[in-house]
Structure formats: C-alpha cells, structure tokens
Amino acid sequence: MNAAADRDARHGAGYAAYVFDAYGTLFDVHSAVRRHQQALGPDYQAFSDLWRAKQLEYTWVRSLAGRYRDFATLTEEALDVCFARFPEIDRSLRADLLEAYRRLDCFSEVPVVLSTLRQQGARIAILSNGTPAMLDEAVAAAGIGTLIDEVFSVDTLKIYKTAPAAYALATQSLGLEARDIAFQSSNRWDIAGAKAFGFTCHWINRAGAPDEYPELAPDGVFSTLEGLLA
C-alpha cells in the first residue's frame, strides 16, 4: 500500500453501503490474458490493454448513440479486433480467453475487505457493466458470493456507465442517498461518472496512474481496497 496515496476526506466515518465496480476493481481483467501469457507471446500485455480499451470504447460509443449491445457481446467483439490487430497471435486461443474472462481472478485483498465491512454492518453491492450471467459466474468462480448482498447490472437499463441512470440503480435499489454510498472503482473514468452522480467515491489506483478528470475528483484514493479498512 502506498501511504502517500491513501487519503480520504471522510475517513473512518463508515457508510451504510459500499458499492463496488467489478471489472478492474474486484476482478483483475488482465488475469485472463496472463493465464495464457506463454501461448500469446511477447505482446500479451499490449493485447490485454487493447482488449480492455476496445471493450470500454464500445460501451461509451454505443451508449451515446443509443444503441446498447450487451457486455458479453462487446467483450467478444473487442477480442476479435485484438486478434486482427495482432495477426501473429494464435486465434485458436479465442475460446480459452473468453472462458478465462468469465472466471477472472479476484484481487487478493477482496475477501477480507468485503467480509470485514460486512461484519461492521455495511451492505455490500456490485454495480457493473457486465451482464447478470457474467457477474454471477465471476462472483461464483471467485468464491465471494456469500460476501455480496446485491449485484446490479446495467443490462437491466440498456445503457452503460457513466450515464447517471447506471449509478442510480444503486440508490434506487438500496434506498439511500448517493452521498451516503461509498463507491469504489479502479477505473478513473468510472470514478468521474460516479462523482458526477453524487456518490462518495474512492479511487482504487492499483496502477499508480496519474490523476485525470480534475473537476470530478474522488473523495479518497487508495492503492488497494485495504485502504477502506485503515
């Protein structure tokens, strides 16, 4: 944990509910490619970065255009563009990579952080772009199903984050004001959208990335989810 990065405007106050982004925050999106790293070859990280970047581009572009297409489909289409852009990488890995994406590793601190917050009386929820089926499978594969009270998928709305309606799934379902919900994401763009909506936001800056979205700053920045317990 990077002590200098760990600050929180409302540290220690506690929240009635902690809502977590899934991909990148609870689940390591790069673990799918890492599992097949040797077969992918030296460009595996660039391949994984492009897979993620294209998947996100597709969510934003289609949401703005009013043409929703579900996250499982976008994940496949983004993977296919990666194979086209990296012709030296073996396309027969497609099925294995998609299978790995459905069963991503969760970050090591996730179980203890969720169980501690839950023992303190907080409700624990996921709010994700993933389809309900993807999220069910990921949660089950990571063995954290008993630590999560609610799973909210934007698929019920047919619009992706950072649309305010996506974040409103949590306030409406939990019956809480936005500012009384602590929202955690490792994705700085997701923190920007959540902050615009009104959540109390913790950016889990796992990569030590430079800050962005200066007018939509998080309330706290931690290097891992353990910062929530400090």
Next chain:
Amino acid sequence: MNAAADRDARHGAGYAAYVFDAYGTLFDVHSAVRRHQQALGPDYQAFSDLWRAKQLEYTWVRSLAGRYRDFATLTEEALDVCFARFPEIDRSLRADLLEAYRRLDCFSEVPVVLSTLRQQGARIAILSNGTPAMLDEAVAAAGIGTLIDEVFSVDTLKIYKTAPAAYALATQSLGLEARDIAFQSSNRWDIAGAKAFGFTCHWINRAGAPDEYPELAPDGVFSTLEGLLA
C-alpha cells in the same frame, strides 16, 4: 488506394451535401507529434496514440455523465496525462505540441477532393468535436477555408459525438434528410454513430484497420478521400 477496400453501395449517385469529420479525416492528428518527433524520442508514436485515445475517452465519458468540457481543454488534459505516463519525455514540449495541434497538416488529397465535389454542386461541411476557435484555426492553417461552406461544432450543444444530437446539427442546418447526406470519417466509432443517426456513411480507413461495430456498418469504405471521386 486499396482497390479491394473501395466499395460504395451508392457509388456515383452523388449527394447534395458531403459532411466531413475533421480530426483524423481532414486533419492528421498525428502530425502534431511528428513535427516534434526527434525531440520526443523513440516513444513518440505511443505518446501520440495515447494523446488521441485519452482525448476521445474524455469526450465519451463526460458526455454520458452529462458533464461537457470543451475539446480544447480535453486536448490539453489528455496531453498532460501523456507527459505523466511518459516521464522521460520533455514536458517543455507542451506548448509546442498544443500549438502544432491547432495547426495540424491536412491530408494531401483534401484540397482536390473538396474542390471537385464543390464544383459538382455539392455543399461541403465539417461536423466536429472541436471548438469553433480550434476549427477556424485548423481550416485557415490548412488553407482550405474557401472550399468549405459550413463548419458545425458540437460545442454549440455541449455534447460530443456519438450522441444523435451532434449529427443532427448537420441535418437541421443543411435542411436535408440524414440519408441524403454523405458523411465521411476515418474514425470507425464516428461512422458507427453517424450510421445509427441515419447518414449515408463512408469510412475512410486510412490505416487499413480491422472492421468494428458490425451492426452499424458503413455504406462505403475507402482508403483515402479520393474514393469519393472514383
């Protein structure tokens, strides 16, 4: 020109108006970095790619969140993140790069293509995410001001492409149905948005990129704007 890539469902029909995206389509967004390539060092292309990717991410994320911020500001903020991600690149290049971005090279075929279409009686317009001041300066620097009838900037609406309202600037101002306007962009995501809106779309696939957005396919694909004259 790649003959195999040059196909157009309505080839030769002619259109009352040709509407062009600016950045990447008329103007080479990578020419800013290329002018300072030696000073930037070996990572100049990755730096330029990240500058572009972050600029676009910021337009989509903020539009979806309902938090517009103008394109000149986003271009600066994206550049600053690039300097943070590439600490070995000299930050004193900042002002020169921003100056170069205001006066990008236009692609070599642009003047002859625009003047030919205009001589054939078509109206020529730009529809861009850029601010009016950015577009005025870019058009003047490229010396193509006399070839363009209208410049539409999303800044008047405070929402970026691919929102339908952005594309509607052209239909409303030109007094034409969407399908009677030929819309050209080198950005596949922009073609997706324009197709969702209803334009007749020509993807100028300068980079020979793999196709994306399968449900929002262009009506024609050309490797340069010269394909419009074929």
